[in-house]
Amino acid sequence: MQPRRQKRLLAVLTVVGLLTGAVAAMLYAMQQNIDLFYTPSQLVNGLGEKQTKPQPGQRLRIGGMVVTGSVKRDPDSLKVSFDLVDTGPIVTVTYEGILPDLFREGQGIVAQGVLLDATTVAATEVLAKHDEEYMPPEVAEALKGIKHVPPSRQVNQPDSGSY
């Protein structure tokens, strides 16, 4: 082969090799870091047609509405537990730390954590968006029956001021 061709072949092979390595490493890393999303009813009844349920110890995300009156705080520490619901079953989430500013009862939230037993999740992170209009889309989708109307889309009431 001509040296020029040889060099080009070498360059192409290096690129292909690097890319393959990078993609393989990426997929491997991704596999470990993918967290499936569940709603409380999916967690209890199983997900999809096969009704697959997560195993205790599995990392996952769960999203639902915080049940009103279910937030229980430990008087001496920052431990807190609350219940999540979408259309039926209830799942309890435990967490230690500061809840986000917009965490409220009746509000949709997403928690990231580890499944302890069939209906308990130990959260490492609780997310509620900094926006009153926000409803996690996964939750909104799961709650098809209950329509969430963001305040800006609500029809202006006459007393909200016009003229």
Add this chain to the structure above:
Amino acid sequence: MIVEAGQLALTFAFALAVLLAILPLYGSFVANKPMLLLAKPLAFGQFFFCLLAMLALIYAFRTNDFSVINVAQNSSSTLPWYYQITASFGSHEGSMLLWVLMLAGWTALVAQFSKALPLQLHGRILGILGLINVGFVAFSLIMSNPFERSLPFFPVEGRDLNPLLQDFGMILHPPTLYMGYVGFAVAFAFAIAALMGGRFDSVWARWVRPWALAAWLFLTLGIMLGSWWAYNELGWGGWWFWDPVENASFMPWLAGTALIHSLAVTEKRGTFKSWTVLLALAAFALSLVGAFLVRSGVLVSVHSFATDPGRGLYLLVFLLLVVGGSLLLYGIRMNAVRSQARYQLFSREMMLWGNNIFLLTACLIVFLGTLFPLFHKELGLGTISIGEPFFNQMFYYLTIPFALLLGLAPWVRWKQQQLLPLIKPFSLIAIASLMLALGVMASMQSVQANLGLLGLLLGAWVGISALAEVMLRLRQFGSVSAGISKLNASHYGMTLAHIGFAVLVVGVAMTKTYTVERDVRMQEGDSTSVAGYEFTLTDVYDLNGPNYGGQAAELDVSKDGGYVTHLHAEKRFYRIQRTIMTESAVHARLSRDLYVSLGEELPGNAWALRIQVKPFVRWIWLGGVLMSLGALLALADKRYRRKSSVAKQEVANA
């Protein structure tokens, strides 16, 4: 009236953009000089009318004209005046107008500062920029009109600006970021214009370089400001979340960084041509991907605007047209371009090639990590999320070889480099970095093999190597003092930017390793000790701000019995939006930040507080600032302002 005038100005801008897209481009193919000469006034006119439209919108915000939907939803009469101005680009509609204004601004700058270009190329570049702006102004007019009124019924008070955006960082972050995003349109236009004409050489590269550098400068600054804003405003002390929208700005940055390095090869050696053109196309295409991701609502993020499928579809079609059209042109024309330069395996060319490979791999990782959940969901495989650990792990593996290469590359000659002469200086640099890294760790009384040590080693390697390389070049002029004024500004710029990268790496690694974070429950008078600092909650009281209430906490911090500082953290409740916001208290020093945010009120007259001690976190932003300064220095290089012989001929002919 003023609002309608703004609407009219935007319509005029649209008309001028259409003319700009048609006339000079047509003129360039039929060699019609008057049409080509029209490009410049059209570009100025377009910018003027975009500016008028923006000013009209700001006027509507300042006069609290709540009959304008955009104003009613994003402002209020109690909002401080500077936030009323920034609110004009806080919403989807307003930010799109800002985007259009920036694009028109870049177009006008190109019209003004590219006198050295041949007239035909000049006309084509402006024409292509006009074509892009046609798409965006039309989007602004049709899909997201910022001037839309809600007459006859309108509210007497606005819904206020999202409290998150009521921050100093928000005044600067969007304009700089957009300057960066849109700036890559200029490099894109240069690439397309050259593809049309088929002329690629070092002269072309020298024309594009300052524009690509300027766009990169703004994008770097914009991302840094965004990170700094998130750190201050989101209240949990993070500075990068791998949030889809952050990733959307990071992708063009990575491609842009690859572009400015590849341009160096094209300018100096006349090779890597097709590669450089592809990068110029990619950088702008990724900016458009970013715009699509933020504005279509396909991805969930802190930043995303309210979703609207119509807008998403428009942007997707626009994106496909731009990417498809440019790639088609690229495929047709690029065959003709041949790079002739020869170089060996161990040469500057190969080093920069390595840089590009790493940057593009990083870009690919971010791209896949951001979009994989989307594909996964669309394929019906369930909703998933790919979080920080994935990105952190991948960037950990990428940064190590990248930084090692970066320390080596500036020493390597073009074409061919002998290995032997480099062994001695690099052994010295390696020993010096080891000593420096261990020295820093010893001064922190924590010598151990961890991420922090790795970051310090890599940072020292890159930093010392960059400094030593400059000294070497200066000595080549005879003496250091004689060389200082002779070395190119762009060389200083490169060194400064590389040192900035070193500083950034050190900041990231040290913050990741040594941050101590504690969530504590405190009553007034309680003390808690975090990383040797003693935090005492002295007082909690009610706040009364212009458009918010809430509580404030006062803390005293001491270390080893000595007073360090006083911290003031707030938890604000914005009345109109009924939103709670955390205003964290930060005491910043180069070596560490003390960061306290006030959490919720707990039963028993107590408060939850998040207390963090974050060593070296300032270095992250300092690194970004140094990189931007490096780009600024490189821009100041004299050779970008020298007129080319081609232009002189044109002038002589005219």
